[in-house]
Amino acid sequence: MRAGPPVIGRFGLAPAVIGVMYKREMLRYGRDRSQIFGAISRTILWLLILGFGLGAALREIEGYTYAQYILPGVITLNVLFASLQSAVAIVWDREVGLLREVMVSPAPILSVTLGKLLGGATIAVVQGSIPLLVAPFIGVTLTPLNVLMAWVVIFFMGLTLTALGVILASRLKTFEGFGAISNGVIQPLYFLSGSIFPLRGVIGGVGFLQIPEHLRDELRRLGIYTIGGGWFVELPIWIQALVYANPVSYQLDLLRYVLLGFQQLPLVADVLVTFALPFVATFVAAAAMRRMMRQR
Numbered sequence: 001m002r003a004g005p006p007v008i009g010r011f012g013l014a015p016a017v018i019g020v021m022y023k024r025e026m027l028r029y030g031r032d033r034s035q036i037f038g039a040i041s042r043t044i045l046w047l048l049i050l051g052f053g054l055g056a057a058l059r060e061i062e063g064y065t066y067a068q069y070i071l072p073g074v075i076t077l078n079v080l081f082a083s084l085q086s087a088v089a090i091v092w093d094r095e096v097g098l099l100r101e102v103m104v105s106p107a108p109i110l111s112v113t114l115g116k117l118l119g120g121a122t123i124a125v126v127q128g129s130i131p132l133l134v135a136p137f138i139g140v141t142l143t144p145l146n147v148l149m150a151w152v153v154i155f156f157m158g159l160t161l162t163a164l165g166v167i168l169a170s171r172l173k174t175f176e177g178f179g180a181i182s183n184g185v186i187q188p189l190y191f192l193s194g195s196i197f198p199l200r201g202v203i204g205g206v207g208f209l210q211i212p213e214h215l216r217d218e219l220r221r222l223g224i225y226t227i228g229g230g231w232f233v234e235l236p237i238w239i240q241a242l243v244y245a246n247p248v249s250y251q252l253d254l255l256r257y258v259l260l261g262f263q264q265l266p267l268v269a270d271v272l273v274t275f276a277l278p279f280v281a282t283f284v285a286a287a288a289m290r291r292m293m294r295q296r
Contacts, residue, residue, distance in 0.1 A: 023119075026122065029119075048134070084164075087162050087166045120161075124158025129154075163282055192249070194249055198233070250269055
């Protein structure tokens with residue numbers, strides 16, 4: 001007995017199709033333990049080794065230890081990898097013929113896309129929660145409300161980044177090409193988001209007065225000044241422009257505000273980008289998938 005066409009609900013969506021695609025993403029994630037291992041290893045390398053390693057020189061940023069400051073950045077890094085790895089499965093699905101079956105089915109493409117994006121966002125929450133387990137050991141006190149708000153921000157960040165990955169994957173012809181593109185996307189989005197260094201602020205470190213005079217003059221020329229026991233550092237204008245143009249910067253800034261109570265970008269802009277951009281990205285990703293299926 002053949003199944004009938006999916007029931008279309010409000011807004012032209014098929015809840016059953018969304019559920020099937022979502023369940024498929026979660027089953028695939030549950031069978032791939034390498035993603036969990038990757039999230040743990042990134043947390044250890046970036047948060048513990050880098051955090052305490054550079055923390056020996058950069059003792060604090062705006063009153064926070066360096067490990068505390070980069071905690072939201074490490075969460076974002078895990079979300080970036082998790083989201084793009086979820087999206088890369090589209091290339092594999094196309095190779096094995098799954099997308100061809102979807103194309104000839106009556107399933108609405110928006111429902112297919114939404115199920116995949118929701119699955120990727122849920123995986124991003126799981127992967128992004130791993131660094132939160134280390135928070136008490138670096139002096140970050142989390143309440144249930146902090147964690148809940150952080151999960152909300154991570155979820156919407158995961159939606160945006162999974163949609164971006166779907167858009168990129170839809171234009172690839174082979175599975176091998178996604179690795180180079182994902183690295184070319186992950187690293188700029190991460191390093192140009194304020195995850196490692198602030199746009200501007202007071203950074204405590206090695207005593208400024210212990211540096212030779214000619215080096216101090218060079219630092220002043222670059223915009224680094226001493227204030228009390230720390231330095232006032234400001235990124236070059238052209239890097240600041242790239243940070244402001246990066247949507248991940250606003251999502252990360254909101255996550256840092258939720259976890260630490262500190263932000264450097266306008267809070268209104270953080271909220272608008274975090275919660276409005278995923279809806280736009282979802283429709284663009286659905287259009288990209290539709291175009292990819294027609295090309296097949």
